[in-house]
């Protein structure tokens with residue numbers, strides 16, 4: 001383990017994909033995009049917010065090493081940041097990205113789903129629902145700058161945004177791989193997939209647990225653009241400018257018209273969805289499958 005800024009970070013996470021070497025190039029690209037030195041950042045321990053008030057845009061970076069898995073803490077901090085930005089009239093759009101190299105988000109934190117109490121599972125699922133509803137229905141334009149692998153819950157975050165830009169790298173796979181773990185995506189994740197790629201492609205991807213490489217993700221419509229890794233954020237900001245050219249009230253009403261029926265399917269039955277998750281995840285067979293998967297992940301490392 002290496003100690004960085006008070007965080008215990010596995011050395012291999014820092015060395016992943018030549019992160020240190022690429023840092024300078026990415027900082028250059030950020031500066032070119034107007035987000036370099038001099039910008040006052042805010043946020044929390046796991047969510048970094050880089051505001052550009054003149055542009056009305058904030059870049060929201062997940063920074064929960066080693067893989068931005070969606071722990072209860074990360075979910076909570078992200079909800080708080082989004083709520084703050086949603087309520088601040090300075091901002092009209094967010095770019096959601098990762099501060100880590102090679103990983104956008106590893107999806108749900110599997111340690112939150114293993115060997116915990118029913119009360120913990122319920123609290124965790126409520127936090128996930130809250131994040132999804134907030135992001136999916138946000139009045140802000142949301143662009144995902146997907147600069148790393150984005151399986152399962154990571155893919156859900158991307159699908160909840162209005163537009164997706166993916167880095168063109170073999171490690172940047174994205175998709176709903178839940179069935180490969182022996183678990184089942186919630187119906188609202190399924191709905192997001194269907195709304196984005198259509199019923200047939202969603203059904204195939206969900207049943208097979210497909211993780212799409214960039215070219216395939218673009219072909220199926222899971223992402224909107226694939227660009228070289230060092231251009232992901234600048235491309236996301238360029239896309240943002242196109243979306244911000246539309247008057248907010250018209251775009252927001254249209255977004256709500258498109259998305260509210262999907263969100264309402266969860267919003268109207270949140271507690272039943274929580275209870276259904278708790279009873280599913282508490283099953284012995286599911287606990288065993290999750291533990292086996294986690295152990296395999298750890299052995300790989």
Ligand SMILES: CCCC/C=C/CC(=O)SCCNC(=O)CCNC(=O)[C@H](O)C(C)(C)COP(=O)(O)OP(=O)(O)OC[C@H]1O[C@@H](n2cnc3c(N)ncnc32)[C@H](O)[C@@H]1OP(=O)(O)O
Pocket residue numbers: 010016066067069102103105106107108109110111113149151152153154177178181183184185186280281294297298299300301
């Ligand atoms: C019960 C119903 C729920 C339905 C919904 C489920 C949605 C989900 O999101 S389920 C989670 C699905 N996620 C995955 O399958 C991703 C698993 N992770 C990976 O494939 C890889 O870690 C990666 C491609 C994201 C990154 O690979 P990399 O080589 O850079 O890192 P690793 O060495 O694999 O991992 C480092 C470290 O992190 C731990 N870890 C990875 N993913 C998770 C996770 N999702 N939750 C908790 N912990 C995770 C991994 O075990 C390593 O830990 P150690 O350093 O302790 O060995």
